[in-house]
Amino acid sequence: MVDLSTEYLGLKLSNPIIAGSSSLHKSVDGVKRSADSGAGAVVLKSLFEEQLALDAASLTDQASFGHAEAYEYLSKIGMSLGPREYLKLIEEAKRSCSVPVIASLNCIAPPRWAEYASQLEAAGADALEVNAAILPTNPEEDSSKIEERYLRIVEKLAETLSIPFAVKIGPYFSSLPNFCSQIARRGARGLVLFNRFYQLDIDPERLCLAPGYRFSFPEEIYLPLRWIAILSGRVGCDLAASTGVHDSQGVIKLLLAGASAVQVCSVLYLKQVQYIEKLKQGLEKWMKEHGFRSINDFRGKLRQQTAEDPEAYERLQYIKVFVGIE
Numbered sequence: 001m002v003d004l005s006t007e008y009l010g011l012k013l014s015n016p017i018i019a020g021s022s023s024l025h026k027s028v029d030g031v032k033r034s035a036d037s038g039a040g041a042v043v044l045k046s047l048f049e050e051q052l053a054l055d056a057a058s059l060t061d062q063a064s065f066g067h068a069e070a071y072e073y074l075s076k077i078g079m080s081l082g083p084r085e086y087l088k089l090i091e092e093a094k095r096s097c098s099v100p101v102i103a104s105l106n107c108i109a110p111p112r113w114a115e116y117a118s119q120l121e122a123a124g125a126d127a128l129e130v131n132a133a134i135l136p137t138n139p140e141e142d143s144s145k146i147e148e149r150y151l152r153i154v155e156k157l158a159e160t161l162s163i164p165f166a167v168k169i170g171p172y173f174s175s176l177p178n179f180c181s182q183i184a185r186r187g188a189r190g191l192v193l194f195n196r197f198y199q200l201d202i203d204p205e206r207l208c209l210a211p212g213y214r215f216s217f218p219e220e221i222y223l224p225l226r227w228i229a230i231l232s233g234r235v236g237c238d239l240a241a242s243t244g245v246h247d248s249q250g251v252i253k254l255l256l257a258g259a260s261a262v263q264v265c266s267v268l269y270l271k272q273v274q275y276i277e278k279l280k281q282g283l284e285k286w287m288k289e290h291g292f293r294s295i296n297d298f299r300g301k302l303r304q305q306t307a308e309d310p311e312a313y314e315r316l317q318y319i320k321v322f323v324g325i326e
């Protein structure tokens, strides 16, 4: 018998496969489907502040208020209407599933993060995933200022929350190791590497913007794989992998690299959520074949920190003598 159980953010998971945040988890039925299909935990669809602001704006339009105080008042109503459904989702998901339920929050303005986060905690979320995404477009704004914006959010949440939280980020930082350890030092229990954002495309016939393909490809796993292998054991918090995990080999590779948990999303759309069971079976079979009885027997075995050849993780160029191809 092999034991798939593991720990992530201090939570006990029956297995390391987490059904990641997406619209599959915007209803209790969806959350339950992923839990019943064997996920170790489920991350809910993010609560987006932008969405709430739009709701509030439409409320103010309807009421035809031009007055600033009235706007502020109605904005608050809008904000409490939006989360109300989300809070209900957390409460019902907690009631109907036995796996940990992780709420997800995306906000723009720092004071709001703490306000919403404590509501999600009070509704019973086991943990929070902070979907933090700032797209830098201003050539005058330097990277330290942008990173400081993320870190202020983390600090505020650490002051406010009793439940653990992880920060889900994209891969575009000049010194990812430094940034990740700062996030951990300011109080995050975990990092989710990486978010795969909405892809922007261009329609050359209609000469306008268009949405790109929304699902990942299995080849995209190389990015989180390298970074988890480099960061594992070094940044002071758990690492969950996200992006490009489409099969059990992907799950195994990321655990070997040092991930505490592995999130899946696109593959659940492409192959149905029941596919989680197949991922688990593949992991279990591989563990048996290799004589591993628990996840900790092999987790992080191929991280850079303990590697005999740490330089191999840092190779970026196709130099034949090192990588065998040119």
Ligand SMILES: Cc1cc2nc3c(=O)[nH]c(=O)nc-3n(C[C@H](O)[C@H](O)[C@H](O)COP(=O)(O)O)c2cc1C
Binding pocket: 020, 021, 022, 023, 044, 045, 046, 047, 104, 131, 168, 194, 195, 196, 214, 215, 216, 217, 242, 243, 244, 245, 263, 264, 265, 266, 267
């Ligand atoms: C349709 C769709 C909706 C998503 N919604 C969210 C979301 O609300 N919050 C979030 O943090 N990530 C969201 N994601 C990103 C996924 O959680 C995941 O990080 C990303 O798709 C990469 O993982 P994958 O390769 O397994 O798909 C969404 C992805 C898809 C495809």
